[in-house]
Amino acid sequence: MRGRAITLAARPEGMPVPQDFALRELPVRPLRDGEILLRNRLFTIDPASRNFMDDRPGYRAPLPLGGVMRATVIGEVLQSRNDRYAVGDLVRAYAGWEEFSVVDDDNITIERLDPHPDIPLASYLGALGWSGITAYVGLHHIAGIGPGETVVVSAGAGAVGSVVGQIARLRGCRAVGVVGTSAKARLAADAFGYDAVIARREVPDLATALALALPDGADIYFDNVGGETLDAMLPLMRESGRIPVCGMVAIYNERGEGVPIRNLWQVLVKRLTMRGFLGYEHKARRAEAQRQLETWVLDGALTPVENVAEGLEQAPAAFVRMLSGDTVGKTLVSLPG
Numbered sequence: 010m011r012g013r014a015i016t017l018a019a020r021p022e023g024m025p026v027p028q029d030f031a032l033r034e035l036p037v038r039p040l041r042d043g044e045i046l047l048r049n050r051l052f053t054i055d056p057a058s059r060n061f062m063d064d065r066p067g068y069r070a071p072l073p074l075g076g077v078m079r080a081t082v083i084g085e086v087l088q089s090r091n092d093r094y095a096v097g098d099l100v101r102a103y104a105g106w107e108e109f110s111v112v113d114d115d116n117i118t119i120e121r122l123d124p125h126p127d128i129p130l131a132s133y134l135g136a137l138g139w140s141g142i143t144a145y146v147g148l149h150h151i152a153g154i155g156p157g158e159t160v161v162v163s164a165g166a167g168a169v170g171s172v173v174g175q176i177a178r179l180r181g182c183r184a185v186g187v188v189g190t191s192a193k194a195r196l197a198a199d200a201f202g203y204d205a206v207i208a209r210r211e212v213p214d215l216a217t218a219l220a221l222a223l224p225d226g227a228d229i230y231f232d233n234v235g236g237e238t239l240d241a242m243l244p245l246m247r248e249s250g251r252i253p254v255c256g257m258v259a260i261y262n263e264r265g266e267g268v269p270i271r272n273l274w275q276v277l278v279k280r281l282t283m284r285g286f287l288g289y290e291h292k293a294r295r296a297e298a299q300r301q302l303e304t305w306v307l308d309g310a311l312t313p314v315e316n317v318a319e320g321l322e323q324a325p326a327a328f329v330r331m332l333s334g335d336t337v338g339k340t341l342v343s344l345p346g
Contacts, residue, residue, distance in 0.1 A: 010037040014077045014107035015324050021062055023262045024332060029062070030078070030325040037109045040090045047084025047100055047110045051317075053134050054327050054340040055080060056167075059261040068287060077105035078324070081118060081139055083130060084110060094121060101133065103289075106324045108344060118289050128306055129315075135339030136172050136313035137302050143255060143288030144172035145298035147231055148180070151253040151286050156181035158228035159247075161219075163187045163238045165206065166197045168339035169255055172302075173231045174201045175311050182229075185222050187238055189334040196337060200312055209238065216241040226250070234259040236268035243272035243281075252283040262332070314338025320345070 011034050018031040040046055058079055061072040072079065082105070086098045091113065094100060102119040104110035112119055124133050135141065147169075148154040160177035164170040165186025174197070177184040186203040188194050194206040205222045212218040219241050226247040232239055236259030239252075246252070260267035276283060305311035316336050318327040324342045331340040 010109075011035060012037050012107060012109035013321055014105060015321065016075055016077050017062055017072050018074070020064060020074070021059075021262070025059070025062065025325070025329055027325055032322055035077075035107075038111065040088055040111065041113075043091050044111055044113045045086050045091050045094045045100065046088040047082065047102070047104070047112065048087050048346065049082045049084040049104070049108060049110055049344055050346075051131060051134055051341050051343050052080040052082040052104070052106060052324075053138070053140075054318075054324065054331050054342060056256060056258045056261060056332065058328065059258075059332060077107050078328075079103070079105050081134060082107075082110055083122060083134060098122075099124065099130075101138070106321065106342070108321060118292075120295075125303060125307065128303065128313075131315045131317055131339075131341055131343070132306065132313040134341055135168060135315045136311065137299060137306065138339070139288050140168035140339050141172045141302045141313075142291075142295055142298040144169050144176060144231075145302060146288055146291045146294050147253040147255055147286060148173060148176055148229070150291065150294055151284055152229045152231070152251040154180050154182065154229060159183045159185065159223065159225065160229045160231065161185045161187065161223065161227045161242060162231040162233065164233035164256070164258060165203065166193045166201070166337045167233060170231070170233050171197070171201050171314055171338055172311070174203050175305075177229075178202045178204075179305065179310055185227070187219075187234075193334075193337065200314065200337075216244075219245055229253070231255065232257075236260055240268065240270050240272050243270075243275040243279075246275065246279050246281055248279050250279055250281050252281060254283060254285040255288075258332075315341050317341045317343050319343050 099122040102112045162173040186206045191208040194208040230242045233256040235257035
C-alpha cells in the first residue's frame with residue numbers, strides 16, 4: 010500500500026517557496042499492535058510548521074529533510090490493531106500532510122471524534138479544533154479572563170486570534186484586534202465583533218495607533234506574533250496585566266534575532282505575567298473547551314471561519330498564503346475520498 014505526501018525538500022531562506030516541498034508517493038507500512046491506519050479527510054496548515062522547517066532548536070524537533078510536513082488531521086480508520094478504535098471511526102490526531110497516517114495512543118492529540126451533524130467537519134480542525142481550544146485555554150486558564158476587562162489579540166483574523174476575539178466579547182470584555190490590512194480589519198469587525206481593529210501594515214506608527222485604541226490600557230494581550238506588536242503593547246498593559254504567548258509568527262521567517270524588544274522593563278514596572286503555552290499540553294481542558302465552543306457555535310454566538318484548499322498538491326501554496334497574511338480563519342486542506 011502506498012500514499013502520497015508532501016515532504017520537506019529544502020530548508021527555506023526566509024519565506025518558503027514551492028521548491029522547498031516535494032510531492033512524493035511513500036509506502037504505508039503494516040500496522041503494529043496498538044496502531045491504527047487513517048485515510049485522512051482534512052489536515053491543518055499551521056504557522057508553527059515554519060519553525061520545524063529550520064534546523065534549529067524549538068519546542069519540537071526540526072523536521073528532517075525528506076520528512077513529511079506536520080499537521081493535525083481528521084481521518085477515518087481503515088485498519089485497527091487498537092481496541093480503542095474501530096474501522097470507520099473518525100479520529101483527530103497529529104500526523105502530516107499526507108493521504109494516510111499510522112498513529113497510536115502515544116500521539117500527542119489522538120482522540121475519537123464525534124462531530125455534531127449541524128457543524129461542518131472542517132470546524133473541528135479550526136474553531137472547534139486545537140486552534141479554538143488554544144484560544145479558550147489561553148484566555149481562561151493562562152490569562153484568567155474576567156468580565157469588563159480589555160483584551161487585545163494580535164493576528165486577530167487568524168485561526169486562534171479570531172476565536173480569542175469572539176470569546177472575549179462573549180465573556181463581557183472589550184475586544185481589540187490587530188490584523189494586517191484594512192480589508193481584514195473591516196472583515197474582522199463585522200465577522201468577529203471587535204470593538205476596535207488596527208491594520209498594523211497601514212498605520213503610520215503602530216504604537217500610536219494602539220495607544221489611541223487603548224486609552225485606558227489593556228488587561229490581557231493575547232500574543233500570536235511577537236516582534237513589533239509585542240514591544241508596542243508592553244507599555245500599554247495595565248498593572249498586573251497578563252500576556253499569554255501562543256505564537257511568534259513575526260519572526261518565523263527570520264534567520265537572525267528578529268525585532269528587538271525594547272520595552273521589556275514594563276514587565277517589572279506593571280508587574281505583568283507573561284507566559285508561553287502550547288494548547289495541546291492542556292489535554293485535561295480539551296473536553297471543557299470543546300463543549301463550550303460547540304455550544305457557542307450551535308447557538309450562533311461564535312462564528313467558525315475556515316479557508317479550505319482542495320487536494321494534497323495545493324498544500325504548499327496554501328501554506329505560503331497563510332504565512333503571507335492573505336487568509337482569514339483556519340487554513341485547511343481537504344482530501345478526496
